[in-house]
Amino acid sequence: MALNAFKTIPLPIPQLSLAAVLKCGQSFRWTTLTPTLDDSDASPTGTEPSPTAVEYRICLKDRVVCLRQSPDTLYYRSIYPDPQPPSSTLHRFDAETLEWLKDYFQLKIDLVSLYKEWAAKDSVFAGFQDRFEGIRILRQDPWENLVSFICSSNNNISRITKMVQNLCMHYSPPLLSDPHPFIPGETLTYHPFPPPSALAPSGVGLRLRSLGFGYRADYIQRTAQMLVDEHRSGTPKSTSLRDTAEASELWLRQLRKMKTSDARDELLKFVGVGRKVADCILLMSMDKKEVVPVDTHVYQIAVKHYGLKSATGGKPNMTPKLYEQVNAKFFSIWGDYAGWAHTVLFTADLKSFSSYGLNTPPSQPLAGKSPKKKSKTTAATLDIGIPTPPLTPGPSPLKRSRESDKFEEEDPMSMSISQLCEETSDSLSLADRVKKRRRRSYHLLQ
Known part of the structure; x- marks a missing residue:
């Protein structure tokens, strides 16, 4: 589809990088669509799509929002179910989409200024800010955010995404179907996120277990039931996006107006919500920008x-006292937007982002192994540009752990925050240093 079908927002990537923000473990319902490599929209090198040839889509309750991005522009449009909005009101609906985008991506916040402020206070942040630009906090729907992060317990992004997709497919009727923008003959069907009333019935837990949710199945059902039972009063109300929200969903949104500690206390009442999950929800959907969710990786x-003092005996016991110490440490460095800064640093330290932001050729295969041949046809949900990181470091592919937040395999090809900081005095550019390290690591592996 030609880009002239999209509306535009002048927005440089340092203010918003879709390739990072939509893949760093905040939201799990964005679909990434890419063309085949021989598509006319592909880049001249033929090795990867051009920025505007990648499309991101999400299904809201009354429309599907489609995004593309170039270095200085965000492109957006909406797809509506039949019957299509009349042309006389289409302009108003497009204006609603624009307002939703501004709210969802919190575009009123100047991210470039925040990066400069953090870099001035923190030499660690200054060492990698240019590579990991454009990472901001989303302002998500609290109900969707709550359920998604109940799914996140001992989990990784790939599995969480599948769980959330299954929730939508099995408990929310399809809103619309639309042709794939790049693959002729392929049609994509979109489901909104189900409301609390759809997940509250007693049989939901058993069915979710059959769909692979494990112990999280009962947590989701019981949390939905608590919301419906305690906040069922009142009739559903429509929001600006023709979104009829249930009373329990509106109650969750009201937590944004509470003090951080009071809102956290309310969230901790739900089954399957501990301190870290509650803090993720506070940060990513309830405007508590100072909150830093803490796990062993962040510790x-x-x-x-x-300079935080290490606990003795290896892996720490994340006590409330230790959790507060880590929070206080990061708040003392970054201030009111500590949660935002933490998300950039957390993403940068993931080994799965080790090549993000580097203009380097693909890594050579190890000796005795040939690269896998890529399929000519691209699936509907391919990751491009960066691999999908886990919420917490995932288990080694050679040594699996029952918990996904324990250890990662040492990867000589990766560059951690420590390595970036240690080499800031080198006369080579950052990209050249990484190339040099990759070449040295490759030879060591032969």
């Missing part, structure tokens, strides 16, 4: 790079 960052 290790604080110990390695910010």
Whole structure:
């Protein structure tokens, strides 16, 4: 589809990088669509799509929002179910989509200024800010965010995404179907996120277990039931996006107006919500920009790079006291937007983002192995540009752990925050240093 079908927002990537923000473990319902490599929209090199040839889509309750991005522009449009909005009101609906985008991506916040402020206060952040630009916090729907992060317990992005997709497919009727923008003959069907009333019935837990949710199945059903039972009063109300929200969903949104501690206390009442999950929800859907969700990975960052005293005996017991110490440490460095800064640093330290932001050729295969031949046809949900990171470091493919938040395999091809900081005095550019390290690592592996 030609780009002139899209509306535009002048927005440089340092203010918003879709390739990072939509893949770093905040939201799990965005679909990434790419053309085949021989498509006319592909880049001249033929090795990867051009920025505007990648489309991101999400299904809201009354429309599907489609996004593309170039270095200085965000392109957007909406797809509506039949019957299509009359032309006389289409302009108003497009204006609603624009307002939703501004709210969802919090575009009123100047991210470039925040990066400069953090870099001035923090030499660690300054060492990698240029590579990991454009990572901001989404302002998500609290109900969807709550359920998604109940699914996140001992989990990774790939599995969470499948769970959330299954929730939508099995508990929310399809809104519309639309042809794939790049693959002729392929049609994509979109489901909104189900409301609390759809997940509250007693049989939901058993069915979710059959869909692979494990112990999280009962957590989701019981949380939905608590919301419906305690906040069923009142009739559904429509929002600006023709979105009829249930009373329990509106109650969750009201938590945004509470103090952080009071809103956290309300969230901790739900089954399957501990301190970290509650803090993720506070940060990503309830405007609590100072909150830093802490797990063992974030704790290790604080110990390695910010002088936090290490616990004895290896892996720490994340007590409330230790959790608060890590929070206080990061808040003392970054201030009111500590949660935002933490998300950039967390993403940068993931090994799955080790090549993000580097203009380097693909890694050579190890000796005795030939690269896998890529399929000519691209699936509807391919990752491009960066691999999908886990919420917490995933298990090694050679040594699996029952918990996804324990250890990652040492990867000589990766560059951590420590390595970036150690080499800031090198006369080579960052890209050249990484190329040099990759070449040295490759030879060591032969």
